[in-house]
Every structure is written in C-alpha cells, then in structure tokens.
Amino acid sequence: MRSILAIAGLVVVVGLGYLGFTFMNGSKQSDPSGRELSSIEEKLAVQGPMGDIALGDPNAPVTIYEYASLTCSHCGTFHREIYPELKSKYIDTGKVRFILRPFSFDGAATAAFMLSRCAGDDRYYKFIDALFDTQNLWIRGEDTMSALAGVAKQGGFTQESFNACLQRADILADLQAVFKQGAEEVGVNSTPTLFINGEMFSGVPVNDAGQPDFAVFEKILLKHLPES
Numbered sequence: 001m002r003s004i005l006a007i008a009g010l011v012v013v014v015g016l017g018y019l020g021f022t023f024m025n026g027s028k029q030s031d032p033s034g035r036e037l038s039s040i041e042e043k044l045a046v047q048g049p050m051g052d053i054a055l056g057d058p059n060a061p062v063t064i065y066e067y068a069s070l071t072c073s074h075c076g077t078f079h080r081e082i083y084p085e086l087k088s089k090y091i092d093t094g095k096v097r098f099i100l101r102p103f104s105f106d107g108a109a110t111a112a113f114m115l116s117r118c119a120g121d122d123r124y125y126k127f128i129d130a131l132f133d134t135q136n137l138w139i140r141g142e143d144t145m146s147a148l149a150g151v152a153k154q155g156g157f158t159q160e161s162f163n164a165c166l167q168r169a170d171i172l173a174d175l176q177a178v179f180k181q182g183a184e185e186v187g188v189n190s191t192p193t194l195f196i197n198g199e200m201f202s203g204v205p206v207n208d209a210g211q212p213d214f215a216v217f218e219k220i221l222l223k224h225l226p227e228s
Helices: 039-044 073-081 083-091 107-118 121-133 135-139 144-154 159-165 169-185 214-222
Strands: 062-068 096-102 193-196 199-202
Touching: 039 062, 039 193, 062 073, 073 083, 073 121, 073 135, 083 096, 083 214, 096 107, 096 169, 107 121, 107 135, 107 144, 107 159, 107 169, 121 135, 121 144, 135 144, 144 159, 199 214
Parallel strands: 062 096
Antiparallel strands: 062 193, 193 199
C-alpha cells in the first residue's frame, strides 16, 4: 500500500494509508435495489466531469469503487492477482458493479490514465488491464514516456494520437476533480483503496502467509451480497 507524497499537476496530499474498514451511515437515498445508501456512498456517487466508466450490471446489489494509480505496484498486484477472479465470478455474473477511479501519484500515471480515457469507453478497462500487466516494462525504464507510447501503439495509437491525447485539458481536469473528490470527500490517502457498498478497504488482501489471496477479499464481499 503506497501513501501519497505528491503528484505533478494535481492536488498534493500528505498522509499515511491504513489497512482496515470504515463505516458511515445515515442517508435516506437508495440504490436501484432499494438498499438505503450510507453517507459515504452518497459521496462516492458524485462523479467527475466526464462521468464514471462502469463494468457490470447497473442494478447489481454490490457496487465497488476502486481508487488506483497505474504506477502503484500494489495496485498492479491487486489487478493481476485478485481482480480477474472478481471479474469472472461477480462482475460478469451481474452481482457486482465495478468502477475504477484514477488516483495518480505522478505524471506517468496521469498520462497512462489519459490514454485509457482517449481509447474510448469500450476499451478503457482493456487499456487499464494492459497497463497493469506491463507495469514493470513501462515504469522501470529510463524513458517512461517512450515506453508508455510503445504500449499505447500496440493498442492502436499512433505517435500523433498519443501526443494529442496528452494535450486533452478536459481529461486532465477530470483526473484532477476525481483526485480531489477522493482525497477530500471520501478519505482516500493510499492506493489501492476500495469501497464495497461503502465499506473501505485499503491495500492488497493477503492470507496468513502474506500472499495475495482472492478468498480473503471474497469474505468481505460476501457480507454485502443478499444471498450471503
């Protein structure tokens, strides 16, 4: 779990992350299933200027928000070791609605998220997956932006469209707004931070041996499913 130190061009936040849960209740609003929303869920429902890109059934009984940085190694671990099973067992089956929100630590992560947005809504998560899968390749080299351009070109970008995307002031403004909302409104101060129907979980779920383990995450998730 990585704590925020600074982010080029975005809001600066200082703090230490933590592993644990946070509950906030007291709202009269409801989700599509009729479940009363907590106050933290009401805040999470506020989207950035460009709106969220969601996966799964909009009427799913569970909504998961993930705040992540594409240069965060723990986020990469979560997406390689935990997310695939979450997607196949719960998102693709209509039980979970999933929203990844950008929470960039640096200029490279910001650029990567901008490219994911430029790829289009239908390819947003494909780009996110590819960037996490190749994370060690494009963030470890001497020329991060050239390496990132190489990944983008494999996904259909040209050098011209790559450069044009990184000049998109509307996308940058959206990233800034989402970062600010996450930090100031819902208390995100490290990545990955997930909210499962409003319950906060920070870090990668691990078993007693210290290894990433979907079963640990699933126990938290099942508490929020009606049939559980």
